[in-house]
Amino acid sequence: MLALDQFSIQSLFSDEKNLFVPDISKTVWDDLEYFGWIHPDGKSGFIVLESPNHGRLKGVKLQRQKNRRVKSRSEMCSWCHFVHKSNGTAFFSVEVKGSDGRRNLGNLICKDLDCSSRIRKPKYSDSLMQEIIYEPARIWRMKLAMHRWLRRANSI
Numbered sequence: 001m002l003a004l005d006q007f008s009i010q011s012l013f014s015d016e017k018n019l020f021v022p023d024i025s026k027t028v029w030d031d032l033e034y035f036g037w038i039h040p041d042g043k044s045g046f047i048v049l050e051s052p053n054h055g056r057l058k059g060v061k062l063q064r065q066k067n068r069r070v071k072s073r074s075e076m077c078s079w080c081h082f083v084h085k086s087n088g089t090a091f092f093s094v095e096v097k098g099s100d101g102r103r104n105l106g107n108l109i110c111k112d113l114d115c116s117s118r119i120r121k122p123k124y125s126d127s128l129m130q131e132i133i134y135e136p137a138r139i140w141r142m143k144l145a146m147h148r149w150l151r152r153a154n155s156i
C-alpha cells in the first residue's frame with residue numbers, strides 16, 4: 001500500500017478523540033495490504049486500507065475481545081489463513097454502518113492485526129498449516145476476505 005503519515009491516519013478517524021497512532025517510522029509500506037494496530041487498552045483495533053471501490057483510503061475501527069477459550073488450541077485467522085499454535089487470534093467486531101449500533105459483525109483475526117507480515121515468508125513458515133498456494137494468491141485471498149466482511153458492514 002502507499003505510505004501513510006500521522007496526519008493522513010488521523011484524518012481518517014476524525015471522530016476519535018485522542019486517537020492513538022503507533023510509531024510508523026520503520027513501517028515498510030510496500031509489504032502491507034492494510035495497516036492495522038491495537039489501542040494500548042487492548043479493546044479496540046484500527047485498520048487503514050485502500051477501498052476496492054474507489055481506491056481511496058478507508059479507516060475502520062474494530063472492537064477487540066480476547067478469545068475466551070480455556071484450552072489452548074490452534075486457530076486460523078479468517079483473513080490471512082495463518083494457523084496459530086495458540087492465542088494468536090482475537091475476536092474482532094465491526095459495527096454495521098447505518099444500524100445505529102444495533103448490528104455488529106464478528107470475525108477471528110490475527111490478534112495484533114499484522115496479517116500482512118504473516119502471509120509473507122519467512123514468517124509464514126511458522127504457520128501450523130503449510131499451504132502450497134503461492135504468496136500472491138494468499139494476498140489475493142486475504143484481500144477478498146477483508147473486503148467481503150467490510151462490505152457486509154457497509155464500511156468500505
Ligand SMILES: [Zn+2]
Pocket residue numbers: 077078079080081082109110114115118
Ligand atoms: Zn491474519
